[in-house]
Amino acid sequence: MGVLAGKVAIVTGAARGHAEAVAKRFAKEGASLAICDMVEVKELEETVGAAIKNAGGEVICFQTDVSNEQAVREMVDATLDRYGTIDILVNVVGIIGPTKDVWQMSYTEWRRTLEVNLDSVFLCSRAVLPTMIEKKSGRIINFSSATGKQPLSHRAPYATSKMGVIGFTRTLAADVGRYNITVNAICPGMHEDRSVEMARARAEYMGKPFDEAVFRERYDAQRKNERAVLAGRWCADEGYTDRGSGTEDAAAVALFLASEEAGTMTGQDINTGGGCMW
Numbered sequence: 001m002g003v004l005a006g007k008v009a010i011v012t013g014a015a016r017g018h019a020e021a022v023a024k025r026f027a028k029e030g031a032s033l034a035i036c037d038m039v040e041v042k043e044l045e046e047t048v049g050a051a052i053k054n055a056g057g058e059v060i061c062f063q064t065d066v067s068n069e070q071a072v073r074e075m076v077d078a079t080l081d082r083y084g085t086i087d088i089l090v091n092v093v094g095i096i097g098p099t100k101d102v103w104q105m106s107y108t109e110w111r112r113t114l115e116v117n118l119d120s121v122f123l124c125s126r127a128v129l130p131t132m133i134e135k136k137s138g139r140i141i142n143f144s145s146a147t148g149k150q151p152l153s154h155r156a157p158y159a160t161s162k163m164g165v166i167g168f169t170r171t172l173a174a175d176v177g178r179y180n181i182t183v184n185a186i187c188p189g190m191h192e193d194r195s196v197e198m199a200r201a202r203a204e205y206m207g208k209p210f211d212e213a214v215f216r217e218r219y220d221a222q223r224k225n226e227r228a229v230l231a232g233r234w235c236a237d238e239g240y241t242d243r244g245s246g247t248e249d250a251a252a253v254a255l256f257l258a259s260e261e262a263g264t265m266t267g268q269d270i271n272t273g274g275g276c277m278w
């Protein structure tokens, strides 16, 4: 029997990336899933939804903008109608936001990043909490970032939102611990595709050329070098782990946090980046 047999989990942003990995992993461990994304519901059903069903899992799909209060309520209500309860919420959605300096950024750009990355965590958590409080049991897992713990030049909205996710996680954990609800954050490292996206945006911002092929070729070596520097002189020759983290690494940590075994682990922000800060 799977670790999450009989549990109901909502996973946001599940059309790709970390959330897709989390949804598939949870389904494999027996959870019934409700997944959402901005993409058309048909697309979600035919891709990640179909993969989960073909593997024997149970899933319902939604097209939901998680920064929209009404849309979040509708998704949570429909999940309750279908499954009768909600045990686990995984707030994964995050956008990288603008690569600009604060004095060149529009208020709209700032607001949108905060809405999608931080307001959504509030809205989804608020919507599921009455059910969890009533049954005195629940797990909320929020995706922050290594950037939730250190600055990221020219990316103030993203960094601020991810720092906010950690603040919200710690505070909510303190508020709901008495209801046997745990709240934790996962701070993934960079995976290659998003690194390319970010490096391209930074190069454009700096007015420098960007060669994706060269970047991908150097990616591993660069990461290792960055790790070695961050690790300090004792690790300078070796760095930490030999590889950076992928979506599966974060999904494995999410699975543990969602499990019964993690019942006393709350208010934490856990790096899954292979020892490097990003």
Ligand SMILES: NC(=O)c1ccc[n+]([C@@H]2O[C@H](COP(=O)([O-])OP(=O)(O)OC[C@H]3O[C@@H](n4cnc5c(N)ncnc54)[C@H](O)[C@@H]3O)[C@@H](O)[C@H]2O)c1
Binding pocket: 012, 013, 014, 015, 016, 017, 018, 019, 036, 037, 038, 039, 064, 065, 066, 067, 092, 093, 094, 095, 116, 143, 144, 145, 146, 187, 188, 189, 190, 191, 192, 194, 195, 247
């Ligand atoms: N990828 C990385 O390297 C990395 C590193 C550190 C932290 N993170 C964090 O991990 C999380 C997942 O990152 P990822 O790279 O796997 O994501 P991704 O960009 O691959 O996927 C995000 C998904 O969210 C969906 N989405 C965007 N806005 C939405 C909205 N308003 N409502 C509903 N869905 C929406 C997108 O359509 C997409 O399918 C994010 O919170 C991100 O900040 C990622």
